[in-house]
Amino acid sequence: MSGLFSFHGGLKTVRHKTESNREAIRASVLPQRLTVPLRQHIGAIAKPLVQAGDRVLKGQMIGQPDGYISAAVHAPTSGVVKAVDQRPVPHPSGLPDWCVTIDSDGEERWIAREPVDYRRLHPSALRNLLRNAGVVGLGGAAFPSAVKLNLSGHCERLETLILNGAECEPWITCDDRIMRERAAEIVAGLHVMVHLLEPREVLIGIEDDKPEAIAAMTAACAGTGYAVRAVPTRYPSGSVKQLVRLLTGKETPVDSLPVDVGVQCFNVATAYTVHRAVECGEPVISRIVTIAGHVNQPRNIESLLGAPFAGLVAQCGGYRDGVERLIMGGPMMGFALHSDEVPVTKATNCVLAAGAAELAPEQPVMPCIRCGACVEVCPADLLPQQLYWHARAKEFDKAQDYHLFSCIECGCCSYVCPSRIPLVQYYRYAKNEIWAQEKEKQKAELARQRHQARQERLEREKQEREAKLRQKAPPRAEPNAEKPSIETAVARAKAAPAPSLATAAGTGQQTD
């Protein structure tokens, strides 16, 4: 399959790639204190393995994966655990989450790093190794890679394995730089993935505005049979379903994953960490972050996870005047941060210090004029204005009828809306409400079951008590046994004087 396909909609956005992609990746300076969040991935939060006062080595596991969809978290440097508590993390809510705070000792002492020969390892052992090395998707979603490297239940045989180097969001260049500088390691990681998934073909999709990266990857892939494909620069070509469509022509059905149609997709930086985990024995403790926007020297930095954003910005010469907002991720899909003291996580691909020029000017929201511009750009083939009406009216059932959950929140519709309606905000709101209602329903169902179980237990206990009472006083409780005693009592009463007559009458009343 050599031709390229296309997806519906999308945008030509401003690029702003050259500001940060000219310089080589720099290592970050070692911060004094690292705050490592235990939830850096999609799925269950990692279970802390350390407590305040513990000494940890660089690469030591400090958070254990908890459940199938989860990933491990490691100490990014050697030092002493200061606290395991709730700290601010990069999240749109600004709420704190569980973190392990480590004071670095400056020695950078590693754990024993043991490279393994993945060809000799059983696939499930290899997946477990990656899970314990904390390998997650580094494109921004941070989904545990070990789960995606298991095909069971999805498809018999994988048709295509895609490596995603599209990097379609403006400003971000971390994947561009890693492909230029570490192509051989990325391909080495790709070998491990190919070994696990055994795909029929391997495609590497890179947007055509990165000729150096394409050249580097093509050179590294020489003789491997992996094909590098330049895809047109059109946002959001780096979104999974859109890239799958571009490279294979396959449409991913509603409510299913690309793997259901025989395609699996990983980010280039994820392949790099797979290589480090397997062939160097190093877990994921750092990632490459683009620092862009209103900073003096925009560039890419290989930052330890848990390092505060402020330190990275300082390494880029500090802020320039006119910073209005700090955004994690790109300007299209990123979110505003509440502080620059929050730590880098596995999902941090970019820190954008946005000034007035990068932010959409604050203009009044006007009513929807049904121009249909949003429909034309929607890469998921949805009807954004219908979704908007229903989300705005809180008619969540109807929004779901229009496939609300197929929305990838790429922001194309909001970008082109002439009335400047914050469309994606409405979709996020509706999705969150639906999830919350679902959770509430589950909780109500649990309460109903527990209430019913209690009612049944109370009823059973009542019956047991009655049975016990009957057992304790068998002659009184059994009406049949009582009858002769009444008759004898009456007979006795006839013969005897008054006092025993009274007792007989009492007995008779009780049995009634």
Add this chain to the structure above:
Amino acid sequence: MFVAVIALGVLAGASGLLLGFAAVRFRVEGDPIVEKIDAILPQTQCGQCGFAGCRPYAEAIAAGEADINQCPPGGEGGIAALAELLGRDPKPLNPENGAEKPKMVAVIDEQNCIGCTLCIQACPVDAILGAAKHMHTVIARECTGCELCLAPCPVDCIQMVPVAQTIATWKWTYPVVDAKTGSPAEASVA
């Protein structure tokens, strides 16, 4: 004509058999409307509606003995859902039954608990753990916030606290548009 009569007769007979079979095979046990009402109710089991739990209230609504606006934990949303299910007009919550409150969870001050088990007996969902003359505690995950444990406590050591918001329960808010300028307000500020 003869053929038509036979054909129609056979058709009618076959349909009758089919319907008869369906009536036996797919028989509905109980009153499905009670189940549907019960599914809408929040299962707090608090008794604020005047009935001994959510199911008795559901039965009363189905029988026409209770109105649909007597459930404070269900709130406006619950009333709207009931109104839609039953084809009635939604109405405001009856203030006699109480007011809609944010989600709460009971917390026992364990220092002051004397281990009397009265709250354990009052809890409709068995969410309180403990034994006679031993400290009790609330299983927060199972607590429905019904407040039924407050009254029986002889030392008033149970408090209702609002359920704290965490990253896992945080939601994007409804986009707020500034009425004066018409510009979208910050979701976090709103």
